[in-house]
Amino acid sequence: MVAVERVESLAKSGIISIPKEYIRPKEELESINDVFLEEKKEDGPQVPTIDLQNIESDDEKIRETCIEELKKAALDWGVMHLINHGISVDLMERVKKAGEEFFGLSVEEKEKYANDQATGKIQGYGSKLANNACGQLEWEDYFFHLVYPEDKRDLSLWPKTPTDYIEATSEYAKCLRLLATKVFKALSIGLGLEPDRLEKEVGGLEELLLQMKINYYPKCPQPELALGVEAHTDVSALTFILHNMVPGLQLFYEGKWVTAKCVPDSIVMHIGDTLEILSNGKYKSILHRGLVNKEKVRISWAVFCEPPKDKIVLKPLPEMVSVESPAKFPPRTFAQHIEHKLFGKEQEELVSEKKD
Numbered sequence: 001m002v003a004v005e006r007v008e009s010l011a012k013s014g015i016i017s018i019p020k021e022y023i024r025p026k027e028e029l030e031s032i033n034d035v036f037l038e039e040k041k042e043d044g045p046q047v048p049t050i051d052l053q054n055i056e057s058d059d060e061k062i063r064e065t066c067i068e069e070l071k072k073a074a075l076d077w078g079v080m081h082l083i084n085h086g087i088s089v090d091l092m093e094r095v096k097k098a099g100e101e102f103f104g105l106s107v108e109e110k111e112k113y114a115n116d117q118a119t120g121k122i123q124g125y126g127s128k129l130a131n132n133a134c135g136q137l138e139w140e141d142y143f144f145h146l147v148y149p150e151d152k153r154d155l156s157l158w159p160k161t162p163t164d165y166i167e168a169t170s171e172y173a174k175c176l177r178l179l180a181t182k183v184f185k186a187l188s189i190g191l192g193l194e195p196d197r198l199e200k201e202v203g204g205l206e207e208l209l210l211q212m213k214i215n216y217y218p219k220c221p222q223p224e225l226a227l228g229v230e231a232h233t234d235v236s237a238l239t240f241i242l243h244n245m246v247p248g249l250q251l252f253y254e255g256k257w258v259t260a261k262c263v264p265d266s267i268v269m270h271i272g273d274t275l276e277i278l279s280n281g282k283y284k285s286i287l288h289r290g291l292v293n294k295e296k297v298r299i300s301w302a303v304f305c306e307p308p309k310d311k312i313v314l315k316p317l318p319e320m321v322s323v324e325s326p327a328k329f330p331p332r333t334f335a336q337h338i339e340h341k342l343f344g345k346e347q348e349e350l351v352s353e354k355k356d
Contacts (some may be wrong), residue, residue: 078284
């Protein structure tokens with residue numbers, strides 16, 4: 001296994017300028033600004049906050065209003081802050097404390113959990129490896145593992161330190177799985193479908209996988225030149241994110257980068273490509289990225305709710321397709337969709353080069 005330089009080690013080495021692999025292309029640099037100033041901006045569009053208090057209310061009118069709000073945010077933004085989501089603040093704090101303590105261990109200690117992408121061992125501690133011609137790197141280390149269903153987990157790969165890590169993370173995964181069901185129901189109703197339809201389409205209780213990625217963004221000496229995570233859309237059906245209240249998330253909305261505010265006790269939720277495909281583009285999978293800063297380490301806990309890789313063919317649901325609104329996406333398995341995102345662009349570039 002090739003030794004990988006961790007971004008944390010680089011950040012702590014006392015460098016004042018970052019290696020060229022981390023410097024973003026010129027056209028991207030124009031839009032990277034100070035994240036703390038960006039977060040304070042009150043003008044312009046803001047990521048919606050959705051109160052889920054009444055998502056299962058017995059009062060039909062109240063319930064419908066809540067579902068309508070959620071639907072509107074999914075149609076317009078595809079990302080939102082969820083409040084009154086039913087997961088206890090105490091549990092979220094335990095999950096964050098456990099993750100912070102794991103990342104507080106020495107790099108040597110964390111290396112015991114290192115993944116090995118070359119051999120397909122993707123779970124564990126890692127850093128992005130250059131996967132493209134320009135060798136672009138991101139200013140983050142991470143820990144990635146499957147957290148649900150319980151029978152598909154491999155606890156031997158989970159951190160043993162701190163001792164609460166496994167219990168807190170397992171409990172949180174169970175709670176998130178219940179929350180995902182509530183959200184899938186509301187989003188199904190929002191499309192005029194049977195309440196259990198979307199969840200069935202993405203694998204149901206047996207097959208939907210919850211994968212957690214803890215993103216650790218060290219302090220960066222030149223934050224105006226780097227990104228913690230480059231612009232992308234999530235491939236998942238839904239993504240739920242906790243963070244340590246340090247800003248960094250930016251969304252590309254109406255042609256501009258908008259910085260998400262830090263909303264206490266909230267969970268950020270993204271609609272991923274999977275739901276965008278099933279809804280034939282009605283629900284949006286928004287382009288987003290992560291900024292870094294000089295002063296504070298940022299940590300986020302993203303849980304991706306993903307369909308099984310090969311068992312389901314993802315395509316727009318028949319009810320979402322009409323003469324006026326033809327299918328925008330070809331049928332692909334989840335694995336093929338990921339493949340297309342990784343290599344499709346490169347193929348398209350090769351084809352256009354050949355045409356010239």
